[in-house]
Amino acid sequence: MWSVRGVCETSYPGDDAVCDHHGQRLSLFCLDDLLPVCCECVPVHTHDGHRVYPVEEAVKDCRGELETLISLLQQGVLKCAVIKHTSESVFHHIQGQAEQTEKQIKEEFEKLHLFLREEEEARRAALREEEEEKRERMKEKCSEVEEMMEFISDTMTQIERGLELDDVDFQEMYQDTVKRIWKCQTKPEKFLGSLIDLPEHVGNLRFKVWEKMLEEASHSSVTLDSNTASASLTVSPGLNRVLYSPMQCPSLPNVPERFHPYSSVLGSELILSGRRSWIVDVTDSTNWTLGVAEVSIKRKETYEACPEAGLWTISLRDDQYYAMTSPCERLDLGELRPRRIGMCVDWESGSVCFTDSDCDTHLYTFSQTFSKPLLPYFESICSEKPMILLQNRVSVIIQEEEVAGDDKDNYNHTKVLHLNGN
Structure with a gap:
């Protein structure tokens, strides 16, 4: 050996x-x-x-093999350099993201703190106003009672003196004295609601403040995932607007989840069951594609926007509306030019429905049995107007349900949040 x-x-x-x-x-x-x-x-x-063969040929082949391996290793070094550059870019981008996000969180909480401070001051001012009003009324009532007490005291003194008069003088003062006694018998008016209205000020205080805070809050059924946005798209800090820019942002790291070459971005809400709906304002946007995509959609390759590729979308191209089937189907909308596109995904029934939400007009419905999770999908190459995800106002309705048992006066209060569409 x-x-x-x-x-x-x-x-x-x-x-x-x-x-x-x-x-x-x-x-x-x-x-x-x-x-x-x-x-x-x-x-x-x-x-x-x-397997054996002449050593001269073997040496020649081995040399060639090593030369090929050197070439492969050089390619590996280049790939590692690209990965290193991307990793460094991601490293710095993470730092910038964290700083920007922290700033945004701070600003949002400062708005909440400002709201709470203003609400606290308003409620304390209302309490002080009620205190001053009721204290003033009590002072007036005390003055009235003091005057009545003084009048009664004077009347008693007059009666005592009158009892000592002779009959003629007594009869003269008797009539006046009786009238004064009748006046003395008039009781001071009772003051109902003289104390501070505690239920008004502190009853369900946290809930009342929270309910009022909801008037200032809004809710988006879908938010954009900026990490998936193409470098040619700009996503707003609130994650509800996206605008196309021909000049790509060079500072964005080319991470696997980011779209390229298409100007696309995904929503962040995974659709696995039930129903999910949202509305997108496309007013004056001249080139867009909206719908849903499978979570496994290709991000770095070209693809046809059709159900076979895991996309269920409609599109506006060259002033024509299309359902992106294979082949695409032109939608005859006549004079209708939708400004707000409503989308509703029903996982169980396997449907993706598009409507003009302003006039509740049906545009198109895909029917499909879904087998993979879905995400909202957005694509635009219009640099003039952004696509805007509309937000909902939140309202609260308290439902009362009778609690089972002997005490019929007990109720279970259920707070139900309702999202009111714009």
């Missing part, structure tokens, strides 16, 4: 290299063991059945 040292020393033997076992010239090369052998080595058990 060849030792490791022997293999290294005889991998490319010269004319005088001979076999240690048979003394024959090493004129052959065993492909299975990658060792030079002599003619006597081939028939023996060690190399029996192995």
Whole structure:
């Protein structure tokens, strides 16, 4: 057997290299063991059945193979350099994302803090106003009572003096005295609601403030995932607007989830069951594609926007509306030019329905049995107007349900959030 040292020393033997076992010239090369052998080595058990060929050809082939490997390794180095550059870009982008997101969170919470401070001050001012009003009314009431007490005291003094008068004088003062006594018997008017209205100020206080806060809040059924946005798209900080720009942003890292070359972006809400609906404002946008896509949609390759590629969309191209089937189907909308496109996905029934939400006009419906998770899909090459995801106002309705048991006065209060479409 060849030792490791022997293999290294005889991998490319010269004319005088001979076999240690048979003394024959090493004129052959065993492909299975990658060792030079002599003619006597081939028939023996060690190399029996192995593939062998002349050593001169083997050396030539091995040199060529190593040259090919060097080329592959060089390509590997280049790929590693690209990955390293992308990783460094992602590293710096993450830092920028974190700083921007932290700033945005701080601004949003500052708005909430400002709202709470203003609400607190308004409620404290209302309390002070009620306090001043009721204290003033109590002062007036106290003054009235003091005047009544003084009047009664004077009347009592007059009666005591009148009792000591003779009959003639007594009769003269009697009539006036009786009238004064009748006036004294008039009781001071009771002041209903004289105390601070505590239920008005602190009853369900947190809920009332929260309910009022909802008037300032809005909710989006779908938000954009800016990490998937093509470098030619600009997504707003609120993740509800997207605008196409012919000049691509060079600072965005080319991560796997980002679309290229298409100017597309996905929503962040995964659709796996139930119904999900949203509305997109496309007013004055001249080139767009809207719908849903399978989560596994290709991000770095070209594809046909059709159900076979995992896309269920409608599109506006060259002032014509299309359902992106295979082949695409032109939609005859007449004079209708939808400004707000409503989309509704029903996972169980396998439908994707598009409507003009302003006039509730049906545009197109795809019917499909879904097998993979879906995500909202947006594409635009219009640089003049953005596509806008419309938000909903939130309202609260409290439903009362009677609690089972002997106490019929007990009710279970259920708070139900309702999203009111714009």
